[in-house]
Amino acid sequence: MGKRIMIDPITRIEGHLRIEVEVENGKVKDAWTSGQMFRGIEIMLQGRDPRDAHHFVQRSCGVCTYIHALSSVRAVEAACNIEIPENARIIRNLLHGAQYQHDHIVHFYHLHALDWVDIISALSADPVKTAKLTETTGGRRETAEYFKQTQDKLKTFVNSGQLGPFNNAYWGHPAYKLPAEANLMASAHYLEAIKLQAKAARMHAIFGGKNPHPQSLVVGGVTCVGDLTPERISEFAGIWKETKAFVDEVYIPDLLAVASFYKDWAAIGGNNKTYLCYGDFPQAGINDNLLMPAGVLMGDLTPKPVDTLKITEDVTRAWYEKGSAKHPYEGETKPIKGEVKYDTEKQYSWMKAPRYDGKSAEVGPLARVLVAYTSGQKEVKALVDNVLKTLGVGVDALFSTLGRTAARGIETVVIGNAMEGWIDKLKSNISSGNKKTYQPWTMPDKGKGFGLNDVPRGALGHWIEIDGGKIKNYQYVVPSTWNLGPSDGKKQKGPVENSLIGTPIADPKQPLEVLRTVHSYDPCIACAVHVTDLENNETYKVSVI
Amino acid sequence: MKEDQNNEFYESLEAKGVSRRDFLKYCTALTAAMGLSHTFVGQVAAKIEAASKIRPPVIWLHFGECTGCSEAFLRTPDVGAIILETISVEYHETIMAASGHQAEKSLQDAVKKYRGKFICIVEGAIATKYKGAYGKVADRTFLAIAKDIVPKAAAVIAIGTCATYGGIASAKPNPGGYKGVGDALGIKPINISGCPPNPLNLLAVIVKYLGKEKIELDSNGRPLFAYGESVHDNCPRLEHYEKGNFVREFGSKEAELGYCLYQLGCKGPQTYNNCPTAKFNDATSFPIQAGHPCIGCSEPNFWDTMTPFYEES
Numbered sequence: 001m002g003k004r005i006m007i008d009p010i011t012r013i014e015g016h017l018r019i020e021v022e023v024e025n026g027k028v029k030d031a032w033t034s035g036q037m038f039r040g041i042e043i044m045l046q047g048r049d050p051r052d053a054h055h056f057v058q059r060s061c062g063v064c065t066y067i068h069a070l071s072s073v074r075a076v077e078a079a080c081n082i083e084i085p086e087n088a089r090i091i092r093n094l095l096h097g098a099q100y101q102h103d104h105i106v107h108f109y110h111l112h113a114l115d116w117v118d119i120i121s122a123l124s125a126d127p128v129k130t131a132k133l134t135e136t137t138g139g140r141r142e143t144a145e146y147f148k149q150t151q152d153k154l155k156t157f158v159n160s161g162q163l164g165p166f167n168n169a170y171w172g173h174p175a176y177k178l179p180a181e182a183n184l185m186a187s188a189h190y191l192e193a194i195k196l197q198a199k200a201a202r203m204h205a206i207f208g209g210k211n212p213h214p215q216s217l218v219v220g221g222v223t224c225v226g227d228l229t230p231e232r233i234s235e236f237a238g239i240w241k242e243t244k245a246f247v248d249e250v251y252i253p254d255l256l257a258v259a260s261f262y263k264d265w266a267a268i269g270g271n272n273k274t275y276l277c278y279g280d281f282p283q284a285g286i287n288d289n290l291l292m293p294a295g296v297l298m299g300d301l302t303p304k305p306v307d308t309l310k311i312t313e314d315v316t317r318a319w320y321e322k323g324s325a326k327h328p329y330e331g332e333t334k335p336i337k338g339e340v341k342y343d344t345e346k347q348y349s350w351m352k353a354p355r356y357d358g359k360s361a362e363v364g365p366l367a368r369v370l371v372a373y374t375s376g377q378k379e380v381k382a383l384v385d386n387v388l389k390t391l392g393v394g395v396d397a398l399f400s401t402l403g404r405t406a407a408r409g410i411e412t413v414v415i416g417n418a419m420e421g422w423i424d425k426l427k428s429n430i431s432s433g434n435k436k437t438y439q440p441w442t443m444p445d446k447g448k449g450f451g452l453n454d455v456p457r458g459a460l461g462h463w464i465e466i467d468g469g470k471i472k473n474y475q476y477v478v479p480s481t482w483n484l485g486p487s488d489g490k491k492q493k494g495p496v497e498n499s500l501i502g503t504p505i506a507d508p509k510q511p512l513e514v515l516r517t518v519h520s521y522d523p524c525i526a527c528a529v530h531v532t533d534l535e536n537n538e539t540y541k542v543s544v545i
Numbered sequence: 546m547k548e549d550q551n552n553e554f555y556e557s558l559e560a561k562g563v564s565r566r567d568f569l570k571y572c573t574a575l576t577a578a579m580g581l582s583h584t585f586v587g588q589v590a591a592k593i594e595a596a597s598k599i600r601p602p603v604i605w606l607h608f609g610e611c612t613g614c615s616e617a618f619l620r621t622p623d624v625g626a627i628i629l630e631t632i633s634v635e636y637h638e639t640i641m642a643a644s645g646h647q648a649e650k651s652l653q654d655a656v657k658k659y660r661g662k663f664i665c666i667v668e669g670a671i672a673t674k675y676k677g678a679y680g681k682v683a684d685r686t687f688l689a690i691a692k693d694i695v696p697k698a699a700a701v702i703a704i705g706t707c708a709t710y711g712g713i714a715s716a717k718p719n720p721g722g723y724k725g726v727g728d729a730l731g732i733k734p735i736n737i738s739g740c741p742p743n744p745l746n747l748l749a750v751i752v753k754y755l756g757k758e759k760i761e762l763d764s765n766g767r768p769l770f771a772y773g774e775s776v777h778d779n780c781p782r783l784e785h786y787e788k789g790n791f792v793r794e795f796g797s798k799e800a801e802l803g804y805c806l807y808q809l810g811c812k813g814p815q816t817y818n819n820c821p822t823a824k825f826n827d828a829t830s831f832p833i834q835a836g837h838p839c840i841g842c843s844e845p846n847f848w849d850t851m852t853p854f855y856e857e858s
Contacts, residue, residue, distance in 0.1 A: 007645035008683045011638045014612045016682055037672075038679040039609055040720035041713065049853035055840060056848070059713040062613020062741060063639075114642045153629075162600055162633040168651045169642035194625035201620050202826045209835030210825035211620060212613040212741055216835040218795055218855075223836035225801050335720065339678045350679075438796025515644055526611045 002029050005508050008036070010518060012111040014063040015525025017484065019496075020344065021514055023505050028514070031493070031500035032344045033484045035351040035529040038319075038335060045474040050076045050443070050466050051219050053474060057462065058213055060478070061527040065212035066099050066204065067455035068527070071462040071476065074451025076219045079464050080444055083286055085436040087228070088221035090426045091207050093281050094236070095214060096455075097419040098203035101243050102211075103456040104365075104412040105200065105251055107522050109193035112405065115516040116258050117178060117186040120171040123155055125184035133181050139253025142188070150188040170512040177261045186258060189250050200243045206236045221438035228430050228437070237423050244416045247409075255409040256390055259402055266393050269401030269517040271498035273299045274359045275367035276482065278306060278461065280454035281418065291418050292380075292411065292454055295371035296356065303374050308452070308461065311477060314353040314488035317346070325355060325489060350529040353485040353494060354477050362495040363458025363482040364521060369407035370398065372414075379417070383410045401499070404520040443469045457522050458482060480528035483521045496521055600630070601755055602663040604655055605637040606694060608687040609680050609714040609723050610669025614705035615639050617741035621748065622827050632751070635663065638682075649683050656697055664751065665698035667691070670707040670714040671729040674722025691730055700754055701734035703727065704747060706842060709736035709766070716848035727766060736766035738818075740842035745823050746771040763817070765845060771823070776839050777813035779821040782806065800836060810855040812841035 002024030010017040016036035021028045041060060045053055054072035058065065070092060077084065084092075127147035134142045157163075170176075178186070201211040207224045208214025216224040259265075279294030295303030314325040321334040335350075342348050353360070361367075372380035387406055388397065397403055429435075448465040458479030465473040485494040493501075499517050506513070605615070615637070621627065628634050634641075635655035636648070643651055655663065669687070672679040677686030685693075695701055703726045706712040714723035727734050735754075737746050750768055753760050761769040777783065785791070785805040792799040792806055805811070816839055820831040833839055841851035851858070 009638055009644065009648055011641050011644045011648050014639070016607070016680065036681045037609060038721060039714045039723070041716075043718060043720055044713070044716040044848070049855070052852050052854050055854060056713065056716070059611050059613070059740065062611040062616045065613060065616070110640060119642075157629050160600065162602070162635075164628070164634045165637060165641040167635070167641070167643065168647040168654075170647075191625050191629075194619075194628075195623065198620045198622055198624060198827070202829045205826035205829035207835065209830045209832035209837060210741075212616045214835075215832035215837045215840070218837070221796060223795055223800070225796065226803050226834070226836050227830070338675050342684075435801060436796065438794075438800075440794060440796065510647070511645070 003508055005511055005514075007511060007514060010515070010523070012114065012519060013523045013525065014061055015523070015528070017523055017525045019500075019514060019518055021500055021505075021511065023508050026505055028500050028503040028505060031497045032348055033351070033486060033494060033496050034342065034349040035484065035525050037525065038350045038529050039526075040335070042474050042476070045471050048471050050079070050464060050469075050471050053464065053471060054217055054219070057476065061524050062212040064099075064103065064455060064457055064524050064527055066095055066208070066214050067453060067460060068462070068476070069214075069217050070096060071451040071453040071460050073217050073219050074453065075449050075462040075464045078449025078451060079447035079466050080219070080441055080449075081447075082220055082439055082441045084221045084439055087426065087429055087434065087437045088439075089282060089286075090422050090429075091222045091224065091437065092217070093422050094419060094426070095204060095208055096281065097415050097422070098200065098240070100412060100415045100456055101240075101247065102197055102200040102203075104408050105193055105243075105247065106197050107408065108251060108255065108405075109190045110197075111522065112519045113186055113190055114169065115512065115519055116176070116262060117190070118171050118173075118176040118183050119154065119166055119187050119190075120158065121176065121178070121180050122184035122187040123151065123158060125151065125180035127151060127184070130181040130184045133185055133257075137253040137257045140249035142185075147184055147188055150191060151184060153191070154187060170510050173510055173512050174506045175512050178258065182257060182261065186254055189254055192250070193246070196243065196246050199239060203236055203239050203243075206232060206239075218438070220441050223438070225435055225437045228426075228435055230427070230430070233423065233427055233430070240416075240419055240423065247412050247416055252409050252413060255406065256387065259391055259406060262402060263391065263393060265402040265516065266391075266397035266400045268503055269404070269499045269520060270399035271362055271495045272360065273297065273399060274356065274361040275370050276306065276356050276361040276363050276459050277367045277371040278452040278454045278459040279371075281415065291415065292368050293372055293375045293377060295375055296361070297367075297370055297374065298357070298359065301374045303371050308450070310357040311461075312355050312358070313477065314355060316353070316489040317486035318349050318352050319347050320352070349486040351481050351485045353488040354482050355488060355492075358490075360485070360488070360492055360494050360498070361482060363479045364404070365408040365411050365456075366398065366404040367458060368454060369410055379414050380410065383413060401517045401520045408522070445469060455479065457524055457527070478527045480521075480524045484523050484525070484528055496523075600633040602633045602635050602655060602659040603666060604635050604652065604663050604694065604698070605666045605668065606690065607638050607682075608667065608669030608671050608691070608708070609721065610705065610707050612639055612668070613741040614668045614708075618704075618744045618747060620826055621744045627748070635659070652694070656694060660697050662699050663697075664700050664702065664754070665695055666702045666704050666747075667695065667708045667726045667734070668704050670711045670723035670725060672714075672721040672723050673729055674720075679721035688729060691726060695726065695730060695732070701726070701732065702747065702750060703734040703736050705742050706738045706740045706847070709738040710845035712740065713848055715846075733766055735760060735762065735768065738765070738767060738772070738843040738845075742843070743771070743819065743823050743825060746819070767817070767843075771819045772817045772843065774817065774819070775814055776816045776818055776820055776833070779819070780813055780833060781821060782833060795836075806833060806836075806838040808857050809838050810853070810857055811838035812844075812847075812851050812854075812858065813839040815851070815858070816841040816844055818843040
C-alpha cells in the first residue's frame with residue numbers, strides 16, 4: 001500500500017474541498033474527493049413562492065454567481081409555460097456571456113496560474129528578455145519598463161517579509177518548468193488581471209444592478225428596462241471590448257506560452273472519456289440555435305443527444321441515509337442527522353454521485369468544446385485545430401489536464417465573439433422602439449419543469465414542481481457535483497478521482513501536481529453540496545426532456 | 546531574508562510614495578461615498594504609514610458561505626494594491642497559493658506571530674447543530690476554528706449577512722443550525738451585512754479602525770455611517786413614492802418611466818444600507834436602479850421575514 005496524502009483545505013477554489021490521494025512509486029494510485037460543507041438550500045425552498053427561488057439558489061455560489069438564478073427562472077418559466085421576449089433572452093445571454101468572460105479570466109490567472117507559474121522565480125528574470133518574449137507569443141507587446149515595474153513591485157512585496165497569500169507555497173518545486181522570464185510575464189498579467197476582472201464585472205452591474213449576485217432577473221424576463229439606453233449599451237459594449245482585447249491579446253497568448261512548457265500534461269489528468277453537455281446561449285426562441293451545442297460523448301467522438309431521464313444520483317459514499325441510485329425526480333435524500341465520519345471505505349463526502357446512463361461523466365469547458373468540436377461547430381473546430389497545431393499535439397492531447405485548461409480559453413473566445421452580435425441586436429431592437437423585456441404571466445396552481453443550462457463549470461439543471469402556487473419540490477444537479485462527486489455503489493469513481501490516478505508526484509509533502517488537475521476542473525463546492533428532502537414527496541415520472 | 550533589511554527596502558519605496566498611491570486614489574473615491582473629508586483619509590493613510598513598519602495583518606476565515614463576499618471585495622477597484630501593498634492577507638482560502646498542510650501552517654504561523662494584533666474577517670455562517678458536523682476545514686468544525694482563532698484577533702469584522710446574522714444557511718428550517726459569528730461565539734463583532742455587502746463599507750471600516758476612529762454601531766452591530774439610513778430614505782425613486790407613482794407590473798410603461806417599486810414588493814423602507822449612494826462595482830448601479838425591488842438583504846433573517854419578495858409588505 002502506498003502513502004496516503006490528505007490535502008485539506010484545497011485553496012484557490014470556491015468552498016470547502018478535501019482531496020486524499022494514495023501515492024505509490026511516485027504516482028497517484030488512488031484518489032478521493034470530499035465536499036466538507038452542507039447547507040441545504042433546496043430544503044429551505046419547499047413551500048415558498050416559486051418567484052423567489054432564483055434569489056435563494058443564486059446564493060449557492062458567489063463565484064458562479066448569476067447562473068443558478070438563470071437556471072431557476074428558466075425552470076419556473078418552463079413550469080408556467082412562459083415565453084420570454086427576445087430582448088430578455090439577449091440580455092440574459094449577455095449577462096451569462098459576461099460571467100464566462102470574467103470567470104474564466106479569474107480562473108486562469110488567480111485560481112489556476114500559480115500551479116504553473118513560480119512567482120518567486122520571476123524576481124530573477126531579465127525584464128529586457130521578458131519584453132522580447134512578448135514579441136514571440138503573438139500577444140500584446142510589452143516594454144522592458146513595464147516588466148521592470150512589475151518586478152520591482154514583487155521585490156518590494158517579497159522583501160517586506162510579509163508574503164501574505166504567497167506564503168508557504170510551492171515555490172522552487174521541481175514541477176515548475178517555466179523560465180524566469182515566462183514567470184515574470186505571467187506574474188505581470190496576474191496583477192493586471194486583478195484590475196481587469198473588477199472592470200469586467202461591471203458588465204453585470206450595468207444590466208444587473210451589481211456583481212456578485214446581480215438582481216435584474218425575474219420569472220418572465222428582466223427588469224433593467226431603464227438601462228436600455230444607447231449610452232448604457234455603449235458602456236456595456238466598451239467594457240466587453242476591453243475584456244475581449246485582454247482575452248485575445250493576453251489570456252490566450254499566455255495560455256499557449258505556458259502550455260508549451262508543460263506538454264507532458266497533455267497526457268496526464270484525463271478520465272473515462274464520458275462527457276456531458278446541455279449546451280447554451282440560445283440565439284432564437286426559448287432554447288433554439290445554441291451557440292454551444294448539447295450532446296453526450298460516451299467513450300468515442302460521436303456526440304449523442306442528451307436524455308435527462310438517464311441522469312441518476314447515487315448516495316452510497318455520501319453522508320446520507322442509504323438508498324439506491326435514482327433519477328433526481330424520484331430521488332430520496334436524507335442527510336445524516338448527527339456527526340459524520342470521514343471513511344473512504346464507507347462514506348466520505350457531502351456530495352452525491354451523479355451518473356449519466358450509469359457512468360460518471362465530466363462536465364465543463366472540455367465537455368463543451370469536445371461536443372462542439374465533434375458536432376462540427378465551425379468556430380470551435382478552427383480554434384481547437386489552431387491550438388493543437390500551435391502546440392504540435394494531436395486530438396488525444398485534449399483528454400487531459402492541459403486540454404481542460406485550453407478548452408476553457410477556447411470557449412472564452414467563442415462566447416466573447418458572439419456577444420458582439422447580441423449587443424448589436426439589442427441596439428437595433430431598442431432603436432426601432434422594441435423595449436419589451438418582460439412577458440406578463442399568472443402563476444398556475446400546478447406545474448413542473450426544468451431549466452437546463454451550461455455554465456462556466458459545466459452542465460447545470462434545476463427541476464421544480466409547483467403545487468398550490470408554491471414550491472412542492474425543487475432540486476438541482478450541479479457541475480461540480482458531476483466532476484467532484486465521490487465513488488458510487490459500483491465502486492465507480494468520479495471524474496476528478498479518475499483524473500488524479502496516474503499523476504506523477506515529485507514530492508509527497510508538496511503535492512503541487514494534484515492541485516493542477518483538481519484546479520483544471522475549477523471546483524465549486526458550495527454549489528456542489530445541496531440536497532432535497534423528499535421525505536414527504538410522492539414519486540412521479542417526468543415525461544418531457 | 547533578514548527582517549530589518551526588508552523593512553529598509555520597503556521603507557525606501559514607501560518614501561517614493563509608490564505603494565500608497567493607488568490606495569490614496571481609492572480612498573478619495575471612498576470619502577465621496579462615505580461623506581468623509583478628504584483630509585481625514587489623508588491623515589489615516591499617513592497614520593498607517595507612520596505607525597506600521599508592517600502592513601496590518603488580516604486573517605480571513607471562510608465558513609458556511611458562497612464566497613460572494615470575497616468576490617465583492619475583489620471587485621474593489623485597485624484591489625490588487627490593497628491586498629499586496631496596503632494590508633497583508635495572511636490567510637484567505639480563495640486567493641492563497643498554498644493548500645492543505647501548507648495553508649494550515651500559514652494560518653497557525655499568522656495567529657502566533659500576530660496574536661492580539663490581526664484583524665479577523667469572518668465570511669459565512671457557523672454550523673452549530675450536531676456539534677457543528679455540517680461544516681469543516683482540515684478536520685475541524687467551523688465552530689471549533691472560530692472558537693480558536695477569533696478570540697485572538699485585535700478586531701473582528703463579520704462580512705455579509707451569513708457571518709453577521711446566519712444568512713441563507715440559517716433560513717428556515719436551518720438544517721445545519723447555522724448562526725452568525727456573534728451569536729455562535731457570544732461576541733459583538735463589527736457587522737457589515739448585505740448579500741453581498743458593499744466592499745466600500747468594509748474598506749471604510751478598516752480605514753477607520755486603523756485610524757483609531759470610533760465606529761458607531763446600530764443595534765444590529767452595523768456601522769452607522771453606512772447603515773444609518775434606509776434604502777428608501779435615499780432612493781432615487783423616492784419622489785415617485787411620494788407622488789404615488791407606482792410600478793404595478795414589470796415591463797410596463799411605469800417600469801420604463803422608473804416609477805417606485807414599492808407595490809412590487811420593494812423592501813427599501815425596512816432595509817438599512819447605503820446602496821443608493823455608494824452603489825456597487827465602482828458606482829455603476831444598484832438593484833433598484835436596475836428596475837428590481839430591494840429584497841432587504843442586509844437585514845437579519847431577511848430570507849424569512851422579507852419573503853415572498855414580490856409581495857407588498
